[in-house]
Amino acid sequence: QSVLTQPPSVSGAPGQRVTISCTGSSSNIGARYDVHWYQHLPGTAPKLLIYDTTNRPSGVPDRFSASKSGTSAFLAITGLQAEDEADYYCQSYDSGGFYVFGTGTKVTVL
Amino acid sequence: EVQLVESGGGLVQPGGSLRLSCAASGFTFSNYWMIWVRQAPGKGLEWVANIKKDGSETYYMDSVKGRFTISRDNAKNLLYVEINGLRVDDTAVYYCGRINYYYYMDVWGKGTTVTVSS
Numbered sequence: 001q002s003v004l005t006q007p008p009s010v011s012g013a014p015g016q017r018v019t020i021s022c023t024g025s026s027s028n029i030g031a032r033y034d035v036h037w038y039q040h041l042p043g044t045a046p047k048l049l050i051y052d053t054t055n056r057p058s059g060v061p062d063r064f065s066a067s068k069s070g071t072s073a074f075l076a077i078t079g080l081q082a083e084d085e086a087d088y089y090c091q092s093y094d095s096g097g098f099y100v101f102g103t104g105t106k107v108t109v110l
Numbered sequence: 111e112v113q114l115v116e117s118g119g120g121l122v123q124p125g126g127s128l129r130l131s132c133a134a135s136g137f138t139f140s141n142y143w144m145i146w147v148r149q150a151p152g153k154g155l156e157w158v159a160n161i162k163k164d165g166s167e168t169y170y171m172d173s174v175k176g177r178f179t180i181s182r183d184n185a186k187n188l189l190y191v192e193i194n195g196l197r198v199d200d201t202a203v204y205y206c207g208r209i210n211y212y213y214y215m216d217v218w219g220k221g222t223t224v225t226v227s228s
Contacts (some may be wrong), residue, residue, distance in 0.1 A: 003154070015153040015192075036157075036214040046205065057216065059203070093213050098171065099157035101144070102172050 004090050004102040007079070011108040012080045020105045022073040022090035028100050030071035033093040037066055037075050040087045040104075049088070050075065077107070085109045112217050114206050119222035125197045130222055132189040132206030137217075139165070140184040143209035146191050148202035149221075155204075159191060160209060174200075178218035196226045 012018040022035060029035055037050035048057050050066040053073065063070040063084075066075045073092075077084055090102035118130040132144070145160040159180040160169045168180050175177050179192040188208050207215035 034213060037216075040155075043220070045220045046207075046215075047218070048214065048216050051210070052215070053216050091155075091214065097169065099147075099160070101147075101155040101157065104154035 001049045002028070002100055004092060004095065004100055006090060006102040007086075008103070009106045009108060011056045014080055014082065016080050017076060017078045018080055018107060019077075020075045020088055020090075020107070022075070022102045024071050024073075024092060024100070025098060026071060027074055028071075028092045028094040029068065031066055031095050034097075035066070035068055035073035035089045037064075038089045038091065040089060044088075046089070080107075080109055082109050112208075114208065114217055114219035116204060116206050116219045118220035119204065119224045121225045122196050123228050124196060124198060124226055127192070127194045128224060130191045130193070130204055130206075130224070131133075134187045134189065134208070135162065136147065137208070138186040139182075139206055143212060144180075144182060144189045144205045145209050145215060146178075146180060146189075146201075146204075147205045147207055147215070147216070149205070150199070150202040152201075156179070158204070161189070196224075197224050200224060201216045 010018045034052045038046040039049045040046040094100045113135045115133045146158040161180045177195045179189045203221040205221045208217040210216040
């Protein structure tokens with residue numbers, strides 16, 4: 001089964017804005033399936049950050065926002081904070097009948 | 111508190127078997143599809159299998175079909191995955207997750223580690 005492609009790493013200074021891309025195909029993101037984002041620290045449970053492409057669960061700061069265009073999706077973190085240092089994964093559904101995850105992006109706060 | 115707690119991981123020789131469990135609490139387990147996701151060392155998250163609310167439908171990634179069996183006991187609020195014919199490339203942290211509206215996971219456990227090595 002296919003995966004969604006993310007940059008391996010992005011970095012920024014505290015207070016800056018960083019963006020993570022997530023590129024899929026016509027059978028997942030391009031097929032109008034929503035994209036969801038997770039924050040993951042090693043050894044802990046992944047945390048739902050964004051669901052249904054643009055929505056934040058209760059408790060997620062509005063510094064996190066997301067969008068989608070064509071076969072790609074984007075997660076933006078504005079006002080970067082030290083606590084945002086983690087791995088981030090996008091996820092969607094594929095018309096082949098399976099869940100597909102991104103390759104993961106490590107966010108480093110300089 | 112909504113919670114998922116995995117158990118059952120360990121060190122197993124190639125060709126061996128394991129049963130992983132996921133104990134759910136704080137929500138009506140039988141109302142949700144559930145999922146197993148794994149993360150191999152240095153790799154990203156990977157969908158393994160998912161199961162319908164009543165256990166009547168199951169789905170697997172291609173590389174585990176015939177070797178993994180996902181099941182659930184709604185009376186005990188437990189999710190399982192039985193793994194047979196373990197391979198070195200099955201080495202991973204295995205997470206269980208609660209699926210919301212079929213398409214995303216809104217609750218995750220902390221994972222249990224499976225190491226396949228001789």
